[in-house]
Amino acid sequence: MATPDFIRDLRAFAGHQLLWLPGVTAVVFDDAGRVLLGRRSDTGRWALIGGIPEPGEQPAVCAVREVEEETAVRCVVERLVLTQALDPVTYENGDVCQFMDLTFRCRAVGGEARVNDDESLEVGWFTVDALPDLKEFGRSRIKHALSEGPTWFEPAGTP
Template sequence: MADYISWLRSRVGNDPVQLNFAAGCVCVDDSVLLQRRGDHDAWGFPGGAIELGESAEEAVLREVGEETGLRVKIETMLGVYTKYMHTYPNGDVAQTLAVFFRCTPVGGGLRVDGEETLDLRYFPLEQAPRLFNQQHRDALDDLAGGRRGVFR
């Protein structure tokens, strides 16, 4: 089902729900690609909701492509981050369950749409800006620390 979150929100309003996401840590050498997100006007990893019937792998490949213009190859799973609550600017509340993957670019080119993606930049891992929520900050710390197979 495309646009599952809109369908779900039409039934529950802003009440807390669990939502599943996939995010890509797109790395080149010792730098990582970050997205300045339109929903928060802050930096985070590219990624998004896993639609009904879609795998986390399919979602991250699709979402990274949509949000950055890049085609990527998954190298490894960084981790699964599950104990995080997030309140969106519109008041929606969710426990976000996210699978983060370490990826490398294999094609395409960076593209900013000015809506969902306000900016894209590679940052040295140790010089990345503060990310928009704790889930993304923890994933960045694990990425910079060389950890894999993390579960929280």
């Protein structure tokens, strides 16, 4: 994930200390029920598409923007799937971030899936029963996006 300019500006003052940041994840389905994934250039692993909203940008707008920027697929957001505070991450340069992830179920409405920026090595559509090696983060979000249940969140008082 490319670091937005506003975070670089924050780091000039904050150094490597923990930054609490919003993040969005898009679970994009096509009409055949396949899910859109990108193989990340930073880790080499397959993952859902996501990113960080710009200041003042609505999270759903960010999800649509990130999908098109990274994959050339146009999509619409159908619903909020889950919200979750993730564990802090320490990057190779020592920067520490913790993300509040908002995951959206999206529907593809146009475009052809392709690598559209330097954040992905490959982009593709996968049936949910034949996913590539995908971390539990992605698998659980796909599962929640397929359910018709309410938005998932960690209930108050849960350890």
